[in-house]
Amino acid sequence: MAAERALLDVQDLRVSFGEGPRARPALDGVSFSVRPGKTLAIVGESGCGKSLTALSIMRLLPTPPARITGGRILFDRGDGPALDLASADRRTMRRLRGKDIAMIFQEPMTALDPVYPIGDQIGEVLVEHEGLSRKDALARAVELLRLVGVPSPEERARQYPHEFSGGMRQRAVIAIALACEPALLIADEPTTALDVTVQAQVLRLMRDIQQRFASSILFITHDMGVVGQMADEVVVMYLGQVVEEGPVSAVLSRPAHPYSQGLIASIPTLDMPRDRVLQPISGMVPPIGSITTGCRFRTRCPHAMEICRRDPPKVTTPAGNSASCWLVEEST
Amino acid sequence: MSWILRRLDAKGILGFAILAVVVLCAVAAPWLSPLDPNAQDLASAIAPPAFGGGTAEHWLGTDRLGQDVLSRIIYGSRVSLVTALAAVAGSALVGTVLGMIAGYFGGFAATVVMRLVDIVLAVPFILLALVFMTVFGPSLLNVIIAFIAARWTQYTRIAYGLVLELREREFIQACVAAGLTTTDILLRHVLVNLAGPLLVVATLELGFVILIESGLSFLGLGTPPEVPSWGGMLQEGRALINVAWWLTTFPGLAIMLTVVGFNFIGDWMRDQFDPRTGSVRPTEIGSRD
Amino acid sequence: MFAFLARRTLEFLVVIFGVLTIVFVLQRFSGDPTNLLLPVDAPQEVRTELRHQLGLDRPLPEQYLRFIGRVAVGDLGDSYRFRQPALGLVLERLPATLLLASASLLISLVLALPLGTLAAVYRNTWIDSLATGISLLGQAMPVYWLGLLGILLFSVQWRLLPSMGGGSFAALVLPATTLAVYSAARIMRLTRAAVLDVLHQDFIRLARAKGLGEGKVLVKHALRNASIPIVTIIGLQFGGLLGGAVITETVFAWPGVGRLAVNAVQQRDFPVVQAVTVVIALAFSLINLAVDVLYARLNPRIRLG
Numbered sequence: 057m058a059a060e061r062a063l064l065d066v067q068d069l070r071v072s073f074g075e076g077p078r079a080r081p082a083l084d085g086v087s088f089s090v091r092p093g094k095t096l097a098i099v100g101e102s103g104c105g106k107s108l109t110a111l112s113i114m115r116l117l118p119t120p121p122a123r124i125t126g127g128r129i130l131f132d133r134g135d136g137p138a139l140d141l142a143s144a145d146r147r148t149m150r151r152l153r154g155k156d157i158a159m160i161f162q163e164p165m166t167a168l169d170p171v172y173p174i175g176d177q178i179g180e181v182l183v184e185h186e187g188l189s190r191k192d193a194l195a196r197a198v199e200l201l202r203l204v205g206v207p208s209p210e211e212r213a214r215q216y217p218h219e220f221s222g223g224m225r226q227r228a229v230i231a232i233a234l235a236c237e238p239a240l241l242i243a244d245e246p247t248t249a250l251d252v253t254v255q256a257q258v259l260r261l262m263r264d265i266q267q268r269f270a271s272s273i274l275f276i277t278h279d280m281g282v283v284g285q286m287a288d289e290v291v292v293m294y295l296g297q298v299v300e301e302g303p304v305s306a307v308l309s310r311p312a313h314p315y316s317q318g319l320i321a322s323i324p325t326l327d328m329p330r331d332r333v334l335q336p337i338s339g340m341v342p343p344i345g346s347i348t349t350g351c352r353f354r355t356r357c358p359h360a361m362e363i364c365r366r367d368p369p370k371v372t373t374p375a376g377n378s379a380s381c382w383l384v385e386e387s388t
Numbered sequence: 389m390s391w392i393l394r395r396l397d398a399k400g401i402l403g404f405a406i407l408a409v410v411v412l413c414a415v416a417a418p419w420l421s422p423l424d425p426n427a428q429d430l431a432s433a434i435a436p437p438a439f440g441g442g443t444a445e446h447w448l449g450t451d452r453l454g455q456d457v458l459s460r461i462i463y464g465s466r467v468s469l470v471t472a473l474a475a476v477a478g479s480a481l482v483g484t485v486l487g488m489i490a491g492y493f494g495g496f497a498a499t500v501v502m503r504l505v506d507i508v509l510a511v512p513f514i515l516l517a518l519v520f521m522t523v524f525g526p527s528l529l530n531v532i533i534a535f536i537a538a539r540w541t542q543y544t545r546i547a548y549g550l551v552l553e554l555r556e557r558e559f560i561q562a563c564v565a566a567g568l569t570t571t572d573i574l575l576r577h578v579l580v581n582l583a584g585p586l587l588v589v590a591t592l593e594l595g596f597v598i599l600i601e602s603g604l605s606f607l608g609l610g611t612p613p614e615v616p617s618w619g620g621m622l623q624e625g626r627a628l629i630n631v632a633w634w635l636t637t638f639p640g641l642a643i644m645l646t647v648v649g650f651n652f653i654g655d656w657m658r659d660q661f662d663p664r665t666g667s668v669r670p671t672e673i674g675s676r677d
Numbered sequence: 678m679f680a681f682l683a684r685r686t687l688e689f690l691v692v693i694f695g696v697l698t699i700v701f702v703l704q705r706f707s708g709d710p711t712n713l714l715l716p717v718d719a720p721q722e723v724r725t726e727l728r729h730q731l732g733l734d735r736p737l738p739e740q741y742l743r744f745i746g747r748v749a750v751g752d753l754g755d756s757y758r759f760r761q762p763a764l765g766l767v768l769e770r771l772p773a774t775l776l777l778a779s780a781s782l783l784i785s786l787v788l789a790l791p792l793g794t795l796a797a798v799y800r801n802t803w804i805d806s807l808a809t810g811i812s813l814l815g816q817a818m819p820v821y822w823l824g825l826l827g828i829l830l831f832s833v834q835w836r837l838l839p840s841m842g843g844g845s846f847a848a849l850v851l852p853a854t855t856l857a858v859y860s861a862a863r864i865m866r867l868t869r870a871a872v873l874d875v876l877h878q879d880f881i882r883l884a885r886a887k888g889l890g891e892g893k894v895l896v897k898h899a900l901r902n903a904s905i906p907i908v909t910i911i912g913l914q915f916g917g918l919l920g921g922a923v924i925t926e927t928v929f930a931w932p933g934v935g936r937l938a939v940n941a942v943q944q945r946d947f948p949v950v951q952a953v954t955v956v957i958a959l960a961f962s963l964i965n966l967a968v969d970v971l972y973a974r975l976n977p978r979i980r981l982g
Contacts, residue, residue, distance in 0.1 A: 116885055154888035161886075166879040169898050171905075171977055181887045216977040232887065506688065507695030510958045512920030515938065519700070522942045522950045523707040599819055603924050606821050607939055619819075626825060626928070630833055637829075640822035647817035 062089035063132050063272045064113070064240055069142070070126035071108055071117065071296075073344065080345030082108055082122065084296040090240065095266060095273040097287035097304070099280060099319065103341045105296040106276045107162075110242045113141060113274070114159055115149045131157070131240070155185040158233035162245040164226035168217040174201070174228050175213030181235040200231040205261055223254035227261065234265060241265075242274045247282070259285060281323045284308055292316045295352040296344065302377025312371075312379035315353045351381065359383055400656035406649030413465040421459035422447070425616045429454035437634050449634040451624060457634060460616040461642050467605070467617035468646065471528065472597040475535035480590050482536060483543025484582065488574055490544065491551025502548065505541045513538050517604060526609040535597055542589055550582050584661040588654055595650030602643050618643050678973050678980050685969045689962050696958045700951050701744050705737070707947045713757045753955060754948035758941070763952035767934050771956060774933035777925070778918040780853035785861035785914070790907075793868025797876060798895065808865060815862025820921050824855040824928040840929065852929040856921050860914040867910045871903040878902070905975050912968030916961045 071083035083105045090096045098106045111117045113129055130138035133156060141149070153159075161167045168177060178200055179193030188196065194213065201209035204227040217225060226246060233241055243262065247255040259282065266273055275286050283290050283304060290307045292300040292315060300313040311317045318337035339356040347355065354364040363382050372378040396404070413420060423446075433454040438447045448457040490501035508516070520534035554560055563573045604610045605619025606626075613620060618639040625635030711719075711727050728734050732743055747753075753764045796808035831851060832840035839848045875881065876899055884894045923935035930936070934953050941949035973979045 114886055116882060150888050150890055152888065153886055159883075159886045161879060161883060163879050167883045169880040169884070169902065171901055171975070180889070184888055216981065218978050219981070229883070232883070503688075503691055503695065506692050507699065509916075510692045510696055510962050511954055512916045512923075512957060512961065514920040514923045515954050515957055518923065518938050518942045519703055519950055519954055522945055522947050523703050525945075526942070595817065599817070602819055603821060606819075607924065607927060607942075609939075609942060622819075622822060622825065629825060629829055633829055636822065636825045640819060640826070643819050643822065644814070644817045648813060651813065651817060 061092075061132060062130075063092045064090040064274070065130040065132075065138065066109070066113070066127070067130065068127040069109065069112060069129060070124065071105075071112055071122055072125045073121045075120075079125075081125075081348065082296050082344050083112070084348075085127070086293070086296070086298055087127075088291045088298060088301060090272050090274055091288075092239075092272055093266075093270045094288040095275055095286055097275040097277060097283045097290045098293055099277060099283055099290060100293035101278055101337075101341050103295075103344065104293040106278075106293050107244055108296075109293075110159065110244050110274065110276055113242060114153060114157065115141060115144070116153075116159075134239075151185070154181045154232075154238075155236040156238055157240045157242065158236070158238040159242040159244065160226075160229055160233050160246045163249055164222050164229055165249065167229050168220075168225055170217050173214050173216055174220065178213070178228065178232050178235055181232055185236050196235070197231070200235055201228065203234070204228070204231045204265075205257075206231075222250055223258065226250060226254075226258055230258075230261065230265070234269070237269055238271060240272050240274065242276070244276045245278065248278070262286070279323075280308070280319045292319065295342065295347065297352055297380070299353065299381070300377060300379040302373075302375070306373075306375040306377040310373070310375045310377070312373050312375075312377055312384045313353075313381050314357045314359055314383065316379070395660060397656065397659075399652045399659075403649050403652030403654075403656055406645055407653060410465050410469065410646050410649065413462045414469045417463045417466060421456070421462040423456040423459045425455060425459040425463040426614065427455065434628065434632050436632070437638075440634065448638050449632070451621070451632075451635055452628060457621070457638055460621055461618065461639055463616040464618045464621060464639065464642065465646070467528070467611055467615060468598045468601060468643070471532055471535075471601045471610075472594045474532045475539065475597045475601075476590050476593050478532065478536035479539040479593070480543050480586065483540035484547050484579075484586060486540065487544035487547025488551055488578060488582070491548040492555060492570070492574060492578065494552075498548070501544065505544055508538055508541050511538075513600065514603070517600075517609070521604075521609045528611050528615075531601060531604055531610050535601075539593060539597070542593060543586055546585055546589055547582050550585060551578055554578055554581055584657075588658045588661060591650055591654035591657060595647040595654070598643065598650070599647050681973055681979050682970065685966060689966050692962055693959060696955060697745060697748055698741075700954060701741055704744075704947060704951065707945070709733075710757065710947070713945065748955070753952040756941070756949045757946045758944050758949075763948040764956070766937060766949060767952045767956050770932060770934045770937050771960075773931060774919070774922050774926070774935060775960070777849070777853055777856065777922050777931060777933060778915065780849055781856040781860065781918050781922075782911070782915060784853055784857035785864055786911070788857070789861045789864035790868055793865040794872050794895075794900065794903075796865070796869040797872035800873065805869075808869065812862040812865045812869075815858045816866075818858060820855060820859055821924045821928045823858055824852065824925055827851045827855055828928075848929075848931075852925050852931050855928075856918060856925045859921060860917055863917075864907070864910060864914060868903065868907055871906045872899055875899045875902045905972065908968060908972055908975060912965045915964050919957050919961055 066089065067087050069083050069086040070081065072079040072081050074080060086105070086109055088096065088098075098109060100106050108117065108122065112124055117123065124142050127142060129141040131141050131152075132138045139148070141152075144152075168174070175194050175197040178197035179188070179190060182188040182193040182196055183190060186193075198209045198213045201212055206212050206224060206227050212220075212224075217228075220228060230246075246262070247258050250258060262273065263286065265271070273286075275283075277283060287304050290301065290304050291298050292307070292313065294315050300307060300311065300316045307316060308320060311320050315337070322337065337356060338358075342355060349367065350365040351357070351360075351368045354360040357364070361382065368380045368382045370378050370380045371384045373384065429450070430453065432443075432446065432450055433452055435443065435446050435450040435454075437449040437457075438444050440449070446456050446458070448461065450456055451460075486501050490498040511519075516538045517531065517534040520530055520537065524530045524533070560573065560577060563577055568576075601610060602617070602619030602622070605617045606623045608623060611617045611620055613624075621639040622636055625632065625639070628635055710731065710733075711724050714727060715724060725734075732740055735743070751764055752762065753767075755761060756763045756766055759766060792808045792811070796805040799805055828840040828851065831838045838851050839845070840851070881894060881898055884898045889897075922931075922933060923938060925931065926933045926935035927939050934957065938950055938953040941947075941953070
């Protein structure tokens with residue numbers, strides 16, 4: 057793994073809300089890396105900081121109140137040393153966004169500007185980054201719509217967002233993201249707001265796209281079930297920290313961290329015995345910044361011990377996943 | 389009461405402070421004002437304020453008839469407050485009832501009421517007031533009637549919109565299912581939910597009425613000249629604008645401060661009812677002049 | 678779009694009809710016009726004859742129909758004082774009022790749109806506080822008082838601008854600016870709110886994620902969307918300007934319909950007040966109709982719906 061150069065290497069990323077003594081840490085030393093052509097999934101409940109991570113990479117955090125307070129976000133553009141997005145200037149970021157790194161948002165219903173035709177909104181990226189004329193950009197937009205599976209794209213390109221269904225809008229948003237063939241695609245819960253049948257179609261589309269463009273995807277979701285279908289590797293986050301990471305097969309079949317175990321236990325499956333009851337994780341996610349030392353999960357963990365008040369070590373299991381947990385430390 | 393105190397911000401405190409001063413002026417005018425507002429003293433007519441070369445006897449100077457400007461301003465608060473309270477109470481009552489009827493029953497009632505709103509709104513308010521003055525003659529009472537005849541639309545539009553929403557909500561449906569009479573539902577359950585937004589509108593309207601009433605008095609269509617009113621003072625001061633700046637400056641400041649006070653309270657109340665400060669609310673779009 | 682405009686046109690007609698009806702009803706309250714037209718000691722026969730001439734001895738429904746019929750051909754009655762058609766008097770002075778109101782609207786927009794936008798973009802900074810403060814005072818100052826202060830400073834003190842009369846550009850500056858303050862304050866407040874609302878939308882974040890610069894995000898996406906509610910309030914403010922003109926014209930002796938109306942009220946010259954009301958209501962409603970067309974143009978949901 058070390059031999060291959062990562063496309064995106066996030067190191068010890070820290071993000072805080074607010075200033076001075078009232079600042080609350082929202083991301084607390086997050087590290088992971090995305091390899092070229094692979095999909096990395098970040099999983100966790102709402103409030104774990106997965107969307108903040110995505111917005112940090114794009115440098116689209118709502119500042120103030122949120123801001124990056126530490127760490128590096130190294131992005132490999134293929135020429136020379138990797139660029140640190142955490143400290144890149146605004147101009148560099150602007151050129152990167154939409155061209156090298158594109159993002160798909162959770163809410164397709166509100167992600168598109170209601171007053172412009174879909175085709176114009178896709179073409180806008182090409183005019184901005186590729187210097188295309190408006191006419192050429194529009195022609196290319198039609199091709200992109202066709203690519204993402206929108207029927208009769210010539211007509212559709214002239215239509216407005218309110219004439220599109222939710223699933224079709226998300227395809228349009230994906231088309232915008234793909235327009236400049238970005239090296240990295242960040243998808244923040246791209247299917248959460250969609251109907252179940254449409255979800256499956258959009259996921260299939262994203263897998264096709266990845267094979268076709270050989271791009272990397274950072275896939276953010278709260279749904280462990282989707283992770284198995286989409287990702288090569290997975291990072292489990294809880295309260296602004298990574299609690300477990302590793303290859304999808306290892307994490308899904310032998311989750312080492314009690315939180316990952318809890319997430320997996322709450323996936324409903326078809327072959328599940330009738331009498332088995334889904335086990336939700338007990339309790340609620342505590343507010344950001346309320347627990348700042350030791351294992352953050354200890355307030356909800358079924359195996360919590362006295363030692364959990366101290367920061368747990370990161371341990372790699374024989375299966376290849378590493379988890380930050382005292383329990384894992386003991387068993388290996 | 390303590391609930392209000394705990395939630396006060398700078399805006400709210402300032403608003404209530406200004407309001408308190410104005411109300412105090414109106415209630416305690418005989419004790420607060422240094423002189424009789426109608427006492428004429430031609431010997432010291434058009435005297436400048438104390439800090440502008442005048443004497444300490446007339447802090448804010450005197451007018452053409454030697455009447456004390458400060459005393460007249462203190463007494464003038466009465467006309468403004470009484471007009472505002474009467475006009476707002478009347479229009480709020482009429483407007484809310486009509487809006488609730490239109491919203492709750494819908495259909496023909498709604499069509500008639502809301503068309504009437506459109507019609508009244510098609511005539512700029514001041515013109516409507518002028519028509520009233522022509523027909524019934526200029527007087528303070530007719531000013532109040534004109535306000536009620538025009539401004540009920542503000543409450544009707546808000547009440548109508550809110551009742552339409554409420555009608556679909558489960559608890560109202562439950563009331564219907566429970567066999568409550570329509571009057572009971574409207575008074576005990578619907579009105580309670582309208583009170584907040586309507587109170588905000590009413591507070592902002594208080595400021596608006598004071599602003600426009602002074603304008604009508606300025607045009608000579610409100611109070612008779614012997615009753616001290618801020619608008620009337622400005623009208624008199626206008627003729628002497630070349631020689632006596634204080635006659636126009638101070639009554640205007642009184643109007644402005646009072647209106648700012650009501651607007652502060654209105655804004656503060658809006659923030660209490662709607663935490664999404666600054667967003668476009670019906671009350672924002674609704675008010676119109 | 679066609680259905681929308683057809684509905685709005687119909688509403689427009691209902692409104693105009695309603696205004697006429699109200700004016701008619703109030704006219705019947707306004708007392709016996711023969712008292713104003715004839716000397717106090719006029720003989721009863723003359724009075725009856727005049728009542729007959731004016732059609733006042735007819736049943737009310739017939740009077741109403743005749744009234745509507747006359748209005749339809751542009752007859753709004755004769756001024757009691759000037760003894761000439763009231764409509765003519767109003768139309769003569771209408772351009773001056775429209776000029777004043779339009780100039781004021783222009784001034785409000787030039788002030789309010791940039792300031793409101795800046796206040797939204799630089800929310801919670803000193804720019805925002807300054808803009809909000811200005812808008813607060815602007816909404817609380819009586820128009821005519823501001824006019825008087827303007828005269829005091831610019832005409833009396835510094836002798837820069839004329840304090841009264843119409844006809845010249847210089848004479849327009851003071852009344853138009855004074856009149857503009859209130860609507861500028863309101864438009865600014867709404868612009869700030871509308872832009873702020875749009876800036877929180879998801880599509881603004883997507884526009885940024887596309888790599889567009891902040892300027893393009895603001896102008897092309899934020900302002901374009903915020904313009905939809907702003908256009909509506911501008912139409913409404915024009916009514917406020919026409920109303921405010923009544924007072925402003927009096928302060929500055931501006932030869933418009935407002936001053937005509939105020940003088941007519943003092944003389945209880947009902948036909949003139951009636952003509953001013955109908956003409957202004959018509960002008961205001963037409964402007965709102967135009968605003969609705971613009972609104973529909975700006976909003977694809979309605980344009981295509």
